[in-house]
Amino acid sequence: MFSLFKRKTPAPSTAPSSQAAQVASQDWLGRLRSGLQRTGSSIAGVFGGKVIDDALYEELESALLMSDAGMAATQHVLKALKQQVKEAGSKDPAQVKVLLVQVLADLLRPLEGELQLDQHKPTVIMVAGVNGAGKTTSIGKLTRHLNDAGASVLLAAADTFRAAAKEQLLVWADRNQVDIISQDNGDPAAVSFDAVTAGRARGRDVVLVDTAGRLPTQLHLMEELKKIKRVLQKADDTSPHEVLLVIDGNTGQNALAQVKAFDDTLGLTGLIVTKLDGTAKGGVLAAIALWAAQRSADKPLSVYFIGIGEQLQDLQAFRADEFAQALIA
Helix, strand or coil: CCCCCCCCCCCCCCCCHHHHHHHHHHHHHHHHHHHHHHHHHHHHHHCCCCCCCCCHHHHHHHHHHCCCCCHHHHHHHHHHHHHHHHHHHCCCHHHHHEEEEHHHHHHHHHHHCCCCCCCCCCEEEEEEEEECCCHHHHHHHHHHHHCCCCEEEEEEEEEECCCHHHHHHHHHHHHCCCCCEEECCCCCCHHHHHHHHHHHHCCCCEEEECCCCCCCCCCCCCCCCCCHHHHHHHHCCCCCCCCEEEEEEECCHHHHHHHHHHHHHHHHCEEEEECCCCCCCCCCCHHHHHHHCCCCCCCCCEEEEEECCCHHHHHHEEEEEHHHHHCCC
């Protein structure tokens, strides 16, 4: 099985290369905290007093709502936190802050997941998202990481709706030195079918299908997504093996609405959350986690990757403990 994004903290006695990996992991966490500083500062400020009372919980409720966690997730977190505080007998707000990190991490942990690439050859990954979310850029970064993990990748330029989308994907194909299937003015479903067929013939491990950016309210385009999925199943009746949605971390509760709409249309298996740098609040992941826990589906929903910038290293695996720590700095 290909190993993607595993950033385990090495023991102190390990070799210099492992020490470098530890530094890289700490650097990532630092940049994630910096990206979520707006929310972290707001939540952390709640615990600056000396007593645990109703006023503290009211302030915390407001801070969580301001982080885009939404009412349902906020109430879930507060209920769990109060129970933890009661059981632990905590008297210090600083202790309550630590418990809050644990409660949030517990809520987010079911979203952790790793792409499994050893069950099918090729593994067909369909990627969707609205314009501006960073979909094609995320595909490019993911391609590089897959290559680094030893997987051979074929790209499908099925985003024929957006001007210059194919050219953008061609740039990433060139950077990563991978093949790309495209057609001039081609039908997106036909491009997708050809890509799976070519991927099988060429012995590729992964076929990444870039579909057109669209809003869930554009019903005719959402129908086109359904068609692409149906055609992929004709090319390989077990595919697509993963259906990923790229969402912009700055869009707040609208991100949850997008997840619900695309899940209804395609049956999502995973998310890539981008742009968690500077202005993103990040709390919407708590809302997504609570919704996902109540969702009825054949496969659980995972947040496979999160991104905090434009560089290749700025796309990393989602880890609940890291994210909770960063969100409540």
